[in-house]
Amino acid sequence: MKKASILMIIGPLFLLGLYAFPLWNIMLGAPQYPEPLGMNIHIDGIRDVNEFDLQNIDGLNHYIGMRKLPKPEEMWEFSAFPIVIGGMVILGLVIGILGFFKKVGYQWFMGWFVLMSILGVLGMYDFNAWMVDYGTNLDPNAIMKLSNPDGTPMSYKPPLFGHAKMLNFDVTSLPSTGAWMMFTGMMLILAAFFLGWKTRKSKEIEKP
Amino acid sequence: MKKYKHYVFALLGVSLLLAGCGNQNGESSSNGALSSSAAEKVYVAPGEQDEYYAFLSGGYSGNLTVYGLPSGRMFKEIPVFSQFPTSGYGYSEETKPMLNTSFGFVPWDDAHHPDISQTNGELDGRWVFINGNNTPRIARISLSTFETEEIIEVPNSAGNHSSSFITENTEYVVAGTRFSVPVPQRDMPINEYKGNFKGALSFISVAPDNGRLNLEFQLLMPGFNYDLSHPGRGKSHGWFFFTTYNTEEANSLMEVNSSQNDKDFIAAINWKKIEEYVKNGGGTKIPANYAHNVYDDHNHTGTSTMKKEVLTVDPTKVPGAVFFLPTPKSPHGCDVDPTGQYIIGNGKLSADLTVHSFDKMIAAIEGEKFDGEAYGIPILKFEDVLAGTVKSGGLGPLHTEFDGKGNAYTTFFISSEVVKWKLDTWEVIDRKPTFYSVGHIMIPGGNSRKPFGKYAVAMNKITKDRYLPTGPEMEHSAQIYDISGEKMELIYDFPTHGEPHYAAGCPAELLAPKSKKIYRLTDNKHEFATISPNDARVERNGKEVHIYMSTIRSHFTPDNIEGIKVGDKVYFHITNHEQDFDVPHGFSIIGQNTSELLVMPGQTKTSIWEPKKVGVWPFYCTDFCSALHQEMQGYVRVSPANSDIELSWSLGE
Numbered sequence: 001m002k003k004a005s006i007l008m009i010i011g012p013l014f015l016l017g018l019y020a021f022p023l024w025n026i027m028l029g030a031p032q033y034p035e036p037l038g039m040n041i042h043i044d045g046i047r048d049v050n051e052f053d054l055q056n057i058d059g060l061n062h063y064i065g066m067r068k069l070p071k072p073e074e075m076w077e078f079s080a081f082p083i084v085i086g087g088m089v090i091l092g093l094v095i096g097i098l099g100f101f102k103k104v105g106y107q108w109f110m111g112w113f114v115l116m117s118i119l120g121v122l123g124m125y126d127f128n129a130w131m132v133d134y135g136t137n138l139d140p141n142a143i144m145k146l147s148n149p150d151g152t153p154m155s156y157k158p159p160l161f162g163h164a165k166m167l168n169f170d171v172t173s174l175p176s177t178g179a180w181m182m183f184t185g186m187m188l189i190l191a192a193f194f195l196g197w198k199t200r201k202s203k204e205i206e207k208p
Numbered sequence: 209m210k211k212y213k214h215y216v217f218a219l220l221g222v223s224l225l226l227a228g229c230g231n232q233n234g235e236s237s238s239n240g241a242l243s244s245s246a247a248e249k250v251y252v253a254p255g256e257q258d259e260y261y262a263f264l265s266g267g268y269s270g271n272l273t274v275y276g277l278p279s280g281r282m283f284k285e286i287p288v289f290s291q292f293p294t295s296g297y298g299y300s301e302e303t304k305p306m307l308n309t310s311f312g313f314v315p316w317d318d319a320h321h322p323d324i325s326q327t328n329g330e331l332d333g334r335w336v337f338i339n340g341n342n343t344p345r346i347a348r349i350s351l352s353t354f355e356t357e358e359i360i361e362v363p364n365s366a367g368n369h370s371s372s373f374i375t376e377n378t379e380y381v382v383a384g385t386r387f388s389v390p391v392p393q394r395d396m397p398i399n400e401y402k403g404n405f406k407g408a409l410s411f412i413s414v415a416p417d418n419g420r421l422n423l424e425f426q427l428l429m430p431g432f433n434y435d436l437s438h439p440g441r442g443k444s445h446g447w448f449f450f451t452t453y454n455t456e457e458a459n460s461l462m463e464v465n466s467s468q469n470d471k472d473f474i475a476a477i478n479w480k481k482i483e484e485y486v487k488n489g490g491g492t493k494i495p496a497n498y499a500h501n502v503y504d505d506h507n508h509t510g511t512s513t514m515k516k517e518v519l520t521v522d523p524t525k526v527p528g529a530v531f532f533l534p535t536p537k538s539p540h541g542c543d544v545d546p547t548g549q550y551i552i553g554n555g556k557l558s559a560d561l562t563v564h565s566f567d568k569m570i571a572a573i574e575g576e577k578f579d580g581e582a583y584g585i586p587i588l589k590f591e592d593v594l595a596g597t598v599k600s601g602g603l604g605p606l607h608t609e610f611d612g613k614g615n616a617y618t619t620f621f622i623s624s625e626v627v628k629w630k631l632d633t634w635e636v637i638d639r640k641p642t643f644y645s646v647g648h649i650m651i652p653g654g655n656s657r658k659p660f661g662k663y664a665v666a667m668n669k670i671t672k673d674r675y676l677p678t679g680p681e682m683e684h685s686a687q688i689y690d691i692s693g694e695k696m697e698l699i700y701d702f703p704t705h706g707e708p709h710y711a712a713g714c715p716a717e718l719l720a721p722k723s724k725k726i727y728r729l730t731d732n733k734h735e736f737a738t739i740s741p742n743d744a745r746v747e748r749n750g751k752e753v754h755i756y757m758s759t760i761r762s763h764f765t766p767d768n769i770e771g772i773k774v775g776d777k778v779y780f781h782i783t784n785h786e787q788d789f790d791v792p793h794g795f796s797i798i799g800q801n802t803s804e805l806l807v808m809p810g811q812t813k814t815s816i817w818e819p820k821k822v823g824v825w826p827f828y829c830t831d832f833c834s835a836l837h838q839e840m841q842g843y844v845r846v847s848p849a850n851s852d853i854e855l856s857w858s859l860g861e
Contacts, residue, residue, distance in 0.1 A: 143835075
């Protein structure tokens with residue numbers, strides 16, 4: 001249980017990476033943009049990959065009537081996410097430390113993992129909803145109005161995960177360093193749970 | 209470069225071969241394979257980039273052109289001494305001061321010899337310098353913005369020809385006068401030239417951190433014509449060499465009268481000695497009046513200051529600093545090899561090249577083996593300083609560059625050819641014709657201690673028959689030779705703008721990574737910048753109206769302006785809010801008596817418009833900026849001079 005608790009203490013610390021590294025990355029490349037434009041989505045706001053990328057993405061998007069990319073103060077998520085992540089780190093540490101002193105059982109580790117997973121899924125859902133709104137809720141006075149072959153208005157929603165072709169752009173949307181660190185941290189916690197469960201089991205076997 | 213489609217080359221090669229038949233020494237007819245590789249050698253496929261930058265002087269265009277090697281593609285024309293309507297250089301309020309001189313606004317010059325800055329004798333890619341020949345000036349161009357940053361006028365000089373060459377740590381850029389003139393200028397009979405006119409050799413220092421120029425001293429030499437020059441390097445660092453003609457000091461029918469002496473001179477100047485003399489208080493300050501123009505890319509503005517004094521040095525007052533090396537006959541080019549040992553003087557009226565030895569020169573000076581003097585300056589004995597003679601059999605040798613492998617390449621104007629010869633042995637290795645009448649030749653770094661001896665570019669004066677005719681005048685032609693092998697191979701012809709004299713080249717990797725892509729709007733310190741579109745406004749001050757305008761794809765802010773009157777002087781201060789590489793916006797308005805402006809991302813430029821007619825007049829963006837470029841326009845309402853319409857401006861109302 002000690003080893004498992006140590007993992008439970010280390011695991012949440014990986015989430016701190018989200019304060020330094022982007023959670024998600026979206027790149028827009030085209031033959032005439034040999035250096036693709038890109039945005040890094042951090043928990044506290046959207047930033048350029050290369051300087052002025054956001055300004056230039058907004059410049060392109062205004063033709064099709066997309067809103068400007070939100071500033072941190074324009075979305076509640078960017079102030080809530082850092083608090084939620086911070087809370088989860090502290091909660092995880094507390095559980096780990098209590099586990100170390102055998103005040104709580106390994107089940108709590110799973111509890112943390114499940115809570116984090118739910119929050120993660122909610123976060124993804126929110127992110128996707130934002131992209132749907134951003135890519136379909138277009139200015140009716142937009143300069144260019146494009147429709148699909150079936151006549152429905154074209155959506156410019158970037159893919160949640162992976163690659164999509166949008167007009168002449170290749171859009172790639174993938175988790176970035178922060179997300180991978182979070183993933184690693186969560187795997188450690190999963191490992192902590194299994195380790196805790198195994199030691200518990202072996203102790204049960206030893207008892208009789 | 210990558211491998212390409214060989215069929216294309218074969219076709220190109222055949223067409224080259226056909227075009228070349230009959231005028232390439234008959235070699236090409238049996239060299240089908242060679243010809244096809246020539247096309248391959250210069251082909252830079254779409255998306256690929258050239259290996260070298262080449263900076264060709266624009267001669268009477270007054271500018272500097274940037275080409276790629278080996279493709280021969282022209283990338284840019286950098287305005288230097290001439291007004292340039294393409295960008296508004298010399299028309300915008302910010303750049304007009306750059307063309308100020310003691311003669312007032314001089315919007316043209318004859319740009320001759322570019323030279324790239326060096327550190328320890330190797331190209332460092334910070335700046336390129338070029339001279340204005342007609343109204344003597346030296347310009348410094350930034351190699352990160354590729355814009356002219358500074359121009360200094362050279363007083364007491366006329367025909368600023370033997371420049372702008374730099375010493376091996378860019379300590380000085382020299383400006384030697386081609387024409388000797390009275391110093392100071394005065395009203396006197398022309399036929400009293402002899403003994404009265406002076407040749408000023410100016411040493412302009414370059415500040416190592418920001419490149420600022422300062423005319424440190426002028427050496428007042430005898431009244432010869434100072435034709436070309438080169439700094440010593442390596443062991444001869446500290447010396448500068450100038451070819452002279454008209455040592456006869458003739459003042460009329462020069463083509464005959466200045467060609468009488470069998471030998472003219474190369475003037476060898478120990479500038480370190482003169483620098484020391486000056487630092488110890490030597491020299492005489494005399495009144496002068498010359499412009500010093502500086503452009504600052506933080507406030508995007510040029511300023512012109514008039515300087516009132518210059519320090520002159522009499523060479524006879526600094527013993528051991530100046531010597532004459534006799535050189536046959538009317539030498540033109542003056543080139544120093546990469547080791548600094550050999551000084552090559554090419555007699556433009558002779559068939560041979562004369563090569564002087566620096567070591568022998570020093571020995572002769574130490575042994576005081578003089579052969580008389582001229583105006584108190586010792587003349588060394590020809591035989592004592594001669595390292596060797598290249599017996600070439602060509603006619604009219606002009607200029608020499610080096611490949612860093614012990615070979616030299618000399619152009620022959622009259623016999624139109626490039627001759628490759630070996631240093632030390634003086635034997636001719638190869639010769640190839642040029643088409644036609646070649647002046648300078650350039651090997652990237654060929655003017656430094658570290659040449660990149662892969663290509664040589666010959667700059668020809670005459671182009672007839674090389675391209676489709678374009679009336680009586682054609683652009684001049686340059687030719688690229690592959691010099692990587694023992695024999696030279698002509699691989700490409702390309703047209704050049706103006707009359708290129710000299711050129712300077714360097715590896716692309718030295719410049720491309722530090723080339724500026726935008727000006728940061730947040731760093732824009734222009735006095736009249738509009739940093740936010742919310743600050744866009746129009747202000748009246750008497751008859752002057754200042755319009756503070758911003759641009760972004762695809763509109764001006766504001767785009768409707770009313771309250772302007774006939775007789776007003778309207779200043780458009782335009783700030784480009786783009787922060788994207790290569791997205792300038794243009795501005796022009798009907799009836800403007802200057803030119804349009806091309807405003808780079810993050811930059812501010814000012815243009816004056818003096819409306820003469822009542823009406824509603826459009827302005828528009830001249831640089832195709834976006835899909836809505838055509839809509840990037842606006843109107844100015846011009847009312848009668850006595851009208852009382854209030855100034856107003858708007859966007860989207």
